[in-house]
């Protein structure tokens with residue numbers, strides 16, 4: 064997002080405020096860059112339609128949109144020594160994290176990784192569009208995460224979670240399921256979707272610092288009537304009109320944990336939360352009930 068200039072800081076008179084605010088929102092959004100990391104094999108799929116809708120609406124709003132179409136790119140999914148050009152430091156005991164950090168510093172990561180890192184560096188918002196596979200992203204998209212979000216570039220020991228490298232950027236998951244919504248609830252056969260999303264949204268996106276927007280879930284598009292699919296796409300288009308202004312999901316800030324004591328929650332934070340009904344987040348639940356919709360809706 065561009066820096067807020069002095070003119071924008073000047074307070075307008077109240078009567079003009081609504082219009083002024085709308086204009087500023089539009090101005091701010093004009094230069095936003097969006098990267099869509101997309102994983103579906105077929106251009107006739109519902110995922111393809113969701114991706115196309117995103118490109119169309121966001122472009123019409125003035126955003127610059129890039130798409131990484133992973134299957135079309137034949138994106139390599141495996142994290143191996145071939146991801147480094149030239150000699151690695153220790154071929155006998157190859158360690159992906161350390162070696163890719165050195166290679167990133169020396170400009171020796173392969174061209175496909177470097178290009179995705181360029182797109183990511185420029186993006187203000189990253190949308191991951193995919194069909195849910197085995198409760199997570201398809202392997203090709205996990206490969207993108209493994210290979211592009213490298214140590215040094217995407218995170219360091221000091222720079223992670225709320226202090227993460229991408230803390231000025233937003234990211235979100237937009238995905239389809241085969242299951243109905245009722246199956247992914249606390250009483251449903253698959254369990255609570257909030258729990259399913261925690262590893263992806265906390266362990267990958269927020270770990271790298273991203274402000275994580277609420278997921279867009281298209282429930283079972285293969286099993287609903289055609290009109291219902293149209294409605295789902297229409298509500299996605301409507302959501303995208305305000306997407307860049309949405310508040311992110313709530314996570315526990317890094318400074319609530321004590322790095323000297325194995326990154327345990329600081330006693331004063333624990334104490335402050337003692338009388339509360341729910342845990343802090345899905346993962347940091349403190350042995351209490353999970354905060355409802357913690358990984359599904361902002362502001363809870």
Ligand SMILES: Cc1cc2nc3c(=O)[nH]c(=O)nc-3n(C[C@H](O)[C@H](O)[C@H](O)COP(=O)(O)OP(=O)(O)OC[C@H]3O[C@@H](n4cnc5c(N)ncnc54)[C@H](O)[C@@H]3O)c2cc1C
Nearest residue numbers: 108109110112194195196197198239240241242284285292
């Ligand atoms: C390996 C694997 C693992 C899986 N694991 C899980 C899992 O853990 N949990 C789970 O819930 N599911 C799982 N699934 C199911 C999978 O998530 C769904 O099959 C997938 O999400 C459906 O999305 P799609 O885009 O492929 O649908 P498609 O079958 O491509 O599309 C659905 C329907 O939408 C129609 N359509 C396309 N474009 C439009 C348009 N513009 N407007 C209206 N309709 C349109 C299509 O013609 C089709 O009728 C798994 C599937 C596989 C292969």
